[in-house]
Amino acid sequence: MGDNRDDKMNDSKKPKIIAIYGKGGIGKSSTASNVAAACADEGYKVMIIGCDPKSDSSITLLGGKRIPTILDLMRSGVDITEDDVVFEGYNGVKCIEVGGPEPGIGCAGRGIIVAIQKLKKISKAQDECDLIIYDVPGDIVCGGFIAPIRKGLVSEAYVLTSGEYMPLYAANNICRGMSKINTPISGVICNARSVSREEEIVHKFAEEMGSDLIAFIPKEQIVQDCERDGFSVMERAPDSEIAQVYRNLARTIMSRNTSVMAKALEDERLRELTR
Amino acid sequence: MEKVKKEISIIHPRPSSIVAALYTLRDLDVDVAILHGPPGCSFKHARLLEEDGIHVVTTSLDENGFVFGGHDELVALLDKVSEMFNPKLIGIVGTCVSMIIGEELHDAVLEANPDVPVIEVEVHAGYRNNTKGVLFALESALDAGIISEDEFDRQKVLLEEATIVEKRHGAASKEYLAPSRGDLKYKVAQRIIDLLKEGKRGITIMNAKKETGYMFADVTVAVNEVAKQLGVGSNIVNMANIDDTLGLPRVRHHAKCIAADFKERGIVIHENIGGMDEYPIAGDVAGKLIEEKYSDYDFVIITGVPHAIPMDCIPGMEIISVTNGPRQVLPMKEMGHDHVIVEIDLHPKTLGVNNIVESEFGATLREVAKDL
Numbered sequence: 197m198g199d200n201r202d203d204k205m206n207d208s209k210k211p212k213i214i215a216i217y218g219k220g221g222i223g224k225s226s227t228a229s230n231v232a233a234a235c236a237d238e239g240y241k242v243m244i245i246g247c248d249p250k251s252d253s254s255i256t257l258l259g260g261k262r263i264p265t266i267l268d269l270m271r272s273g274v275d276i277t278e279d280d281v282v283f284e285g286y287n288g289v290k291c292i293e294v295g296g297p298e299p300g301i302g303c304a305g306r307g308i309i310v311a312i313q314k315l316k317k318i319s320k321a322q323d324e325c326d327l328i329i330y331d332v333p334g335d336i337v338c339g340g341f342i343a344p345i346r347k348g349l350v351s352e353a354y355v356l357t358s359g360e361y362m363p364l365y366a367a368n369n370i371c372r373g374m375s376k377i378n379t380p381i382s383g384v385i386c387n388a389r390s391v392s393r394e395e396e397i398v399h400k401f402a403e404e405m406g407s408d409l410i411a412f413i414p415k416e417q418i419v420q421d422c423e424r425d426g427f428s429v430m431e432r433a434p435d436s437e438i439a440q441v442y443r444n445l446a447r448t449i450m451s452r453n454t455s456v457m458a459k460a461l462e463d464e465r466l467r468e469l470t471r
Numbered sequence: 472m473e474k475v476k477k478e479i480s481i482i483h484p485r486p487s488s489i490v491a492a493l494y495t496l497r498d499l500d501v502d503v504a505i506l507h508g509p510p511g512c513s514f515k516h517a518r519l520l521e522e523d524g525i526h527v528v529t530t531s532l533d534e535n536g537f538v539f540g541g542h543d544e545l546v547a548l549l550d551k552v553s554e555m556f557n558p559k560l561i562g563i564v565g566t567c568v569s570m571i572i573g574e575e576l577h578d579a580v581l582e583a584n585p586d587v588p589v590i591e592v593e594v595h596a597g598y599r600n601n602t603k604g605v606l607f608a609l610e611s612a613l614d615a616g617i618i619s620e621d622e623f624d625r626q627k628v629l630l631e632e633a634t635i636v637e638k639r640h641g642a643a644s645k646e647y648l649a650p651s652r653g654d655l656k657y658k659v660a661q662r663i664i665d666l667l668k669e670g671k672r673g674i675t676i677m678n679a680k681k682e683t684g685y686m687f688a689d690v691t692v693a694v695n696e697v698a699k700q701l702g703v704g705s706n707i708v709n710m711a712n713i714d715d716t717l718g719l720p721r722v723r724h725h726a727k728c729i730a731a732d733f734k735e736r737g738i739v740i741h742e743n744i745g746g747m748d749e750y751p752i753a754g755d756v757a758g759k760l761i762e763e764k765y766s767d768y769d770f771v772i773i774t775g776v777p778h779a780i781p782m783d784c785i786p787g788m789e790i791i792s793v794t795n796g797p798r799q800v801l802p803m804k805e806m807g808h809d810h811v812i813v814e815i816d817l818h819p820k821t822l823g824v825n826n827i828v829e830s831e832f833g834a835t836l837r838e839v840a841k842d843l
Binding site for chain 1: 540570571572573574575578
């Protein structure tokens with residue numbers, strides 16, 4: 197770790213800024229935090245920006261602790277500086293939570309818009325990063341949730357799904373939405389739920405919409421066990437098989453520079469695929 | 472993390488940042504300003520601005536637009552105005568609703584791709600200080616290459632000063648300010664005539680915000696006319712912020728027009744205290760001049776933004792001030808201004824004009840003097 201850092205730095209000065217989209221509850225935050233940790237292990241400077249009002253994206257990088265969110269601080273009327281909202285977690289990963297209103301109140305989408313504008317203004321840490329991960333809420337239900345991409349912050353979008361019908365349906369919708377706003381997809385990740393023919397189904401889905409399946413993450417109890425304790429797999433169980441899967445995914449993401457304008461599948465075709 | 476001083480919660484309705492952005496686009500000489508939002512948003516000012524020769528149109532977002540977004544409507548309207556008005560410069564202004572639902576003005580501009588520059592202003596009305604709307608418009612104008620970095624920096628300082636002036640003694644100085652019509656104009660006119668008759672010496676200070684000067688200048692003219700009629704014309708010293716080398720082109724144009732009218736009517740402006748966008752700082756200039764040269768004068772008539780003139784520069788003088796802000800009366804009385812007059816509905820009458828227009832107070836003063 198660290199030996200070949202300089203080479204990597206020379207690859208490009210600009211940070212890689214990615215977002216992982218997928219159905220709610222499919223494992224975006226787990227995947228994001230494990231990828232963040234794995235990249236940090238490889239010697240990269242990593243930042244994770246949680247854009248979910250639940251503000252739980254970085255919790256497993258911080259030993260189960262919660263950090264103050266940008267919106268909470270803005271609401272209290274304090275002058276916010278970088279140090280108030282950027283916290284170092286596992287292996288130097290910089291963690292930020294946007295925060296948001298209680299469920300059913302106000303407008304979380306607008307919250308994301310103002311928080312990321314604020315962050316852009318006060319934080320220079322982003323310039324020094326090799327990888328920035330925006331962890332966005334499951335469904336892009338309104339304009340605010342797409343703001344990280346629309347505001348030109350995110351350069352690569354990944355889609356996370358299992359082989360089940362509903363997550364695939366959501367993934368397909370996301371692909372359609374991304375194409376509509378001219379944002380290419382950089383790859384599909386399968387977070388397995390142990391359903392039948394899962395890898396084959398997601399592989400086919402990725403292929404037919406024009407991209408690739410770049411990782412298959414098998415369902416392992418150990419991921420849950422680590423999360424329950426407040427840690428990522430990379431930190432709590434670095435020698436596990438699943439840690440190696442995340443490590444490989446991290447390397448794939450860091451070296452990947454292909455992306456395609458996705459072509460969403462017809463509903464009928466999607467159902468056929470999963471039958 | 473420093474706790475910001477708790478700001479007071481102001482409950483009277485106040486100028487809107489969206490409107491401020493619209494007026495700034497006007498000063499930047501856009502031919503068309505597009506409001507991206509509901510049809511009634513900023514109606515009164517949108518209508519007035521048409522008098523100033525710019526086209527103001529709206530995407531007229533309705534419930535469907537709120538729910539499904541208004542991207543297509545904005546693209547279509549950009550196409551339409553390009554065809555209808557053949558503009559050389561277009562401005563787009565956000566509104567509360569379009570900003571809440573996360574509309575991207577830039578995406579629509581990229582798609583419509585008009586062959587003229589577009590100033591995109593992402594603004595809503597939820598800012599404490601409406602000067603934010605001006606600032607955002609200027610930032611976008613800077614990005615679009617319409618104004619220089621120097622002009623932007625200059626304007627930024629002025630906006631900060633303007634905000635301070637309003638907080639200190641203006642409409643943002645109290646939680647609630649009831650609107651007031653101020654003192655009776657004919658009584659104050661009578662008082663000025665008495666002062667002149669007694670041989671007292673007075674200073675007129677026009678410290679006007681941009682086009683409002685077209686009417687405030689009339690007070691300067693009227694005071695000089697009456698003084699001349701009474702044979703004490705030389706007892707009056709005139710100051711005005713009509714430097715025509717400062718500010719955006721349209722603002723310089725106002726200064727030129729008003730200066731020309733002063734000249735035509737034989738009014739000598741002894742002290743030019745700044746540009747017509749310098750009302751937040753020209754008061755200090757006037758104050759210094761008074762301390763240096765005119766400290767022994769007896770009375771002062773201040774028009775425009777009278778609360779920007781520091782009180783400690785005019786000690787012992789009788790102060791008559793003329794404002795167009797009905798909520799400005801109480802703060803100025805509290806500052807120690809002896810007479811405060813309000814020119815109701817001044818602004819609408821100063822749009823789309825190139826000459827000094829008659830003020831109610833100027834007319835009153837002339838009328839009272841007629842009977843002498």
